[in-house]
Amino acid sequence: MTGTLESTGIASREMFEKLLPSPERRARGPYIVMECYEEIPCNPCSTSCPFHAVHMDNINDLPQCDIDKCTGCGSCVGRCPGLACFVIDETVGDGKVKITFPYEMVPLPAVGDQVDALGRDGEVVGKAEIVRVLSTEKLDHTSIITMLVDKELLYDARNIRCE
Amino acid sequence: MKFSDVVIIGGGPAGMSAALAAAEAGVRVTMMDRFSEPGGQLVKQTHRFFGSEHERAGTRGIEIVEILRKQIEENPLIEVKKNTDVLGIYSDRVITFEEDHVYGRMTAGKIIIATGASEKMLQFENNDLPGVYGAGAVQTLMNVYGIQPGQRVLMIGAGNIGLIVSYQLLQAGAQVAAIVEAAPRIGGYKVHASKVRRFGVPIYTKTTIKAALGDHRVTGAVLADMDDKFQIIPGTEREIEVDTICIAVGLAPLSELLVHSGAEMHYVPQLGGFVPVRDEYLETTAPGVYVAGDVSCIEEATAAMLEGSIAGVSAAIASGMNRPELIAKREEFVEQLAILRSGAAGKKIRDGLKLIARREQN
Numbered sequence: 001m002t003g004t005l006e007s008t009g010i011a012s013r014e015m016f017e018k019l020l021p022s023p024e025r026r027a028r029g030p031y032i033v034m035e036c037y038e039e040i041p042c043n044p045c046s047t048s049c050p051f052h053a054v055h056m057d058n059i060n061d062l063p064q065c066d067i068d069k070c071t072g073c074g075s076c077v078g079r080c081p082g083l084a085c086f087v088i089d090e091t092v093g094d095g096k097v098k099i100t101f102p103y104e105m106v107p108l109p110a111v112g113d114q115v116d117a118l119g120r121d122g123e124v125v126g127k128a129e130i131v132r133v134l135s136t137e138k139l140d141h142t143s144i145i146t147m148l149v150d151k152e153l154l155y156d157a158r159n160i161r162c163e
Numbered sequence: 164m165k166f167s168d169v170v171i172i173g174g175g176p177a178g179m180s181a182a183l184a185a186a187e188a189g190v191r192v193t194m195m196d197r198f199s200e201p202g203g204q205l206v207k208q209t210h211r212f213f214g215s216e217h218e219r220a221g222t223r224g225i226e227i228v229e230i231l232r233k234q235i236e237e238n239p240l241i242e243v244k245k246n247t248d249v250l251g252i253y254s255d256r257v258i259t260f261e262e263d264h265v266y267g268r269m270t271a272g273k274i275i276i277a278t279g280a281s282e283k284m285l286q287f288e289n290n291d292l293p294g295v296y297g298a299g300a301v302q303t304l305m306n307v308y309g310i311q312p313g314q315r316v317l318m319i320g321a322g323n324i325g326l327i328v329s330y331q332l333l334q335a336g337a338q339v340a341a342i343v344e345a346a347p348r349i350g351g352y353k354v355h356a357s358k359v360r361r362f363g364v365p366i367y368t369k370t371t372i373k374a375a376l377g378d379h380r381v382t383g384a385v386l387a388d389m390d391d392k393f394q395i396i397p398g399t400e401r402e403i404e405v406d407t408i409c410i411a412v413g414l415a416p417l418s419e420l421l422v423h424s425g426a427e428m429h430y431v432p433q434l435g436g437f438v439p440v441r442d443e444y445l446e447t448t449a450p451g452v453y454v455a456g457d458v459s460c461i462e463e464a465t466a467a468m469l470e471g472s473i474a475g476v477s478a479a480i481a482s483g484m485n486r487p488e489l490i491a492k493r494e495e496f497v498e499q500l501a502i503l504r505s506g507a508a509g510k511k512i513r514d515g516l517k518l519i520a521r522r523e524q525n
């Protein structure tokens with residue numbers, strides 16, 4: 001893949017890895033990654049966090065997350081209009097990670113489904129097992145889905161294909 | 164002739180916010196919109212909004228409309244004239260309109276023009292073939308009437324509208340064959356671009372549409388690369404098979420009524436086209452005529468709502484509601500708007516506004 005986020009819409013591995021917290025924090029439990037790389041006037045991630053973990057002085061700032069306050073609860077995942085918030089859980093073991101992401105398409109997958117995991121360009125990057133589907137009235141049509149994928153797909157897997 | 168303290172033309176987010184702000188300050192308001200329900204652009208925005216949570220970002224546009232409509236309905240000082248197309252503004256703030264196909268006239272103490280914007284068209288061969296749509300029409304078909312406009316769509320323009328409408332097409336079950344963009348960079352928010360990329364939609368920058376293909380309806384399109392001067396590079400033409408072409412190359416302020424009012428207008432590309440000179444409180448050079456929302460500058464709904472609130476309070480203050488708490492409230496709105504525009508994304512708007520601000524002396 002050549003080109004930059006500005007010309008392709010795809011954030012590079014380096015950009016993503018800069019967002020990752022310390023190895024200790026990653027080993028401790030689920031954490032948020034806000035893949036919001038551009039300053040835009042937007043703030044629901046900070047106002048929706050029940051633990052006040054996300055800080056913004058000015059609405060145009062990039063979200064700054066105090067990752068020790070973040071519980072990985074996923075509230076912001078369903079509120080971010082950019083669909084840019086992902087909860088990653090590297091504590092599941094077995095060479096796997098859990099990635100929690102927002103999903104606004106029909107049909108919804110069901111827990112236990114084996115589906116294709118899609119990369120940032122929509123190509124198949126591997127297999128995913130759906131381990132949680134949250135779709136409440138409060139979430140208002142943005143479902144929150146958790147998939148289990150090989151840990152090598154930490155950067156790549158960002159979507160699924162349900163047939 | 165009938166009289167209202169404040170007449171608001173246009174019932175989008177700017178007009179609705181203006182109506183509420185003016186009525187809450189205590190003046191009588193008449194809000195006119197040519198459609199059967201107020202809401203403007205918001206009635207087709209099924210996605211969660213950007214902007215400040217304070218102005219209801221993170222909420223879907225269609226839900227913001229419901230909240231504002233309800234507040235308007237409950238406010239006894241606001242009269243809403245639906246199916247009312249404003250035709251002209253004459254001296255002394257006489258407004259002529261067609262309400263349910265009947266001609267009418269009224270006068271206003273103050274007028275707030277919040278008519279929004281219209282879509283820009285793009286010139287290419289065969290652009291009049293059935294199957295070539297503006298992005299607004301595609302959105303209205305899908306999100307207001309539940310009709311899928313095509314199976315395989317080519318989107319022209321990678322600004323926020325092109326990106327969002329592409330995403331909504333995917334949600335409706337259509338394929339988006341590609342998004343093409345003449346500029347070297349994606350103009351819209353990158354989070355929106357990433358969102359459609361994840362579904363396998365390619366974005367081709369430095370690319371344009373040269374022609375639509377088909378005899379009676381669109382069957383494809385010819386794409387071509389563009390150089391840095393936005394000229395087609397000969398020999399780069401290639402065909403793509405699609406049944407729908409959707410044009411999202413920008414909006415222009417719908418400013419005819421401002422011209423009627425006699426307000427001084429200038430062409431400011433950063434703000435989207437012909438816009439009126441205005442002061443900090445959005446009064447134009449035509450006395451008692453205010454402007455708010457996309458017709459003042461092409462921006463977004465949060466800014467449109469704040470501008471509506473500023474114009475609404477200002478019109479009330481100028482109508483005699485000169486109370487300290489209203490003046491304080493107005494300063495608060497002005498400050499929120501300045502914060503909203505203070506970042507990198509607001510630079511173009513700030514540059515444009517500098518060119519058009521009404522100067523006190525000269």
Ligand SMILES: Cc1cc2nc3c(=O)[nH]c(=O)nc-3n(C[C@H](O)[C@H](O)[C@H](O)COP(=O)(O)OP(=O)(O)OC[C@H]3O[C@@H](n4cnc5c(N)ncnc54)[C@H](O)[C@@H]3O)c2cc1C
Nearest residue numbers: 173175176177196197203204249278279456457463464465
């Ligand atoms: C695809 C798309 C996505 C968007 N996404 C976002 C987003 O995520 N966040 C965000 O903040 N903004 C977004 N926007 C922008 C936002 O919708 C507009 O900035 C906002 O609607 C402007 O409000 P307005 O009240 O100025 O104009 P409008 O909403 O256009 O309302 C103008 C109203 O005036 C009426 N009118 C016009 N002329 C007359 C006349 N002569 N007589 C009577 N009535 C008249 C029209 O019928 C209309 O109802 C998006 C826009 C589009 C198109």
Ligand code: SF4
Nearest residue numbers: 049070071073074076
């Ligand atoms: S995952 Fe929960 S705790 Fe962490 S930033 Fe998001 S809302 Fe806050």
Ligand code: SF4
Nearest residue numbers: 036042044045080082
């Ligand atoms: S809500 Fe999402 S898009 Fe908006 S600033 Fe936060 S992370 Fe970025």
